[in-house]
Amino acid sequence: xxxxxxxxxxxxxxxxxxxxIITAAKSWKLTTRIEITVxxxxxxxxxxxxxxxxxAVTTGSCKMVIPVMHWFEIIKMxxxxxxxxxxxxxxxxxxxxxxxVLTTFxxxxxxxxxxxxxxxxxxxxxxxxxxxxYTQEELEFNDxxxxxxxxxxxxxxxxxxxxxxxxPFRITREELREIVxxxxxxxxxxxxF
Numbered sequence: 001x002x003x004x005x006x007x008x009x010x011x012x013x014x015x016x017x018x019x020x021i022i023t024a025a026k027s028w029k030l031t032t033r034i035e036i037t038v039x040x041x042x043x044x045x046x047x048x049x050x051x052x053x054x055x056a057v058t059t060g061s062c063k064m065v066i067p068v069m070h071w072f073e074i075i076k077m078x079x080x081x082x083x084x085x086x087x088x089x090x091x092x093x094x095x096x097x098x099x100x101v102l103t104t105f106x107x108x109x110x111x112x113x114x115x116x117x118x119x120x121x122x123x124x125x126x127x128x129x130x131x132x133x134y135t136q137e138e139l140e141f142n143d144x145x146x147x148x149x150x151x152x153x154x155x156x157x158x159x160x161x162x163x164x165x166x167x168p169f170r171i172t173r174e175e176l177r178e179i180v181x182x183x184x185x186x187x188x189x190x191x192x193f
Contacts, residue, residue: 002038002060002105004085008075011083014045014054015072021050022068025119034068035142037061038087049119062087063141065102074099104141115142123151124188131190 022028025048034047038058045052047068064087074094075083086093092101115134118125126147129139139145159180163173184192 002058002062002087004038004043004059004083004087005057006043006054006083006085008078008081008083010054011075014052015068015075018045018047018050018052018068019072021119022047025049027119028069030067030069032068033065035063035065037063046116048117048121051116060105062103062105064092064104065143066092066099067101070099102141115139115144123154124184127151127155127192128188128190131192 018034019028022032027048032047034045037044037046038056038061040058040061041055042053043056043058045054071094074097078095080095083094087101087103089105090100090103091098092103093099115129115138126144129144130148139148159173159177162180163171163176166176181192184190
């Protein structure tokens with residue numbers, strides 16, 4: 001169990017800012033989730049296009065993925081000065097309201113790092129994550145493995161489409177793939193293979 005005590009006004013300002021960012025990215029939906037990492041003396045909120053840290057009193061370390069819209073409404077309706085959030089396996093409780101959340105309590109720091117993405121990530125942004133030194137546990141926790149795989153499949157599909165168009169010019173699929181990969185290596189400064 002981890003407990004967070006957070007100034008309600010600070011929390012409301014923070015979630016209002018997050019709502020503005022997510023709304024600008026046109027992804028403010030009931031299903032939109034953000035990741036909260038509870039650290040010593042602060043919490044870190046991460047979503048597409050933002051990483052925000054907020055001071056808080058904490059009694060441990062964990063990560064959880066929350067439905068941002070529900071939490072925004074709960075914080076907005078709260079009347080207390082200090083929000084007390086109790087996090088247990090699979091749920092978080094604010095006052096008398098309990099919300100199901102994906103939680104991970106730290107025994108090691110293998111998933112401690114947050115993964116920051118652009119507000120509207122493209123396939124290349126997901127594919128790059130595989131080469132940025134994140135652990136398998138970090139990618140699994142953030143539910144990014146399938147998006148990385150989809151990005152690789154999309155790349156191969158695009159190569160196939162380009163190959164079909166360039167086939168009359170006797171450019172092979174392998175040559176085309178290597179040309180595009182070389183350009184990506186230069187542009188993204190990563191060794192894609």
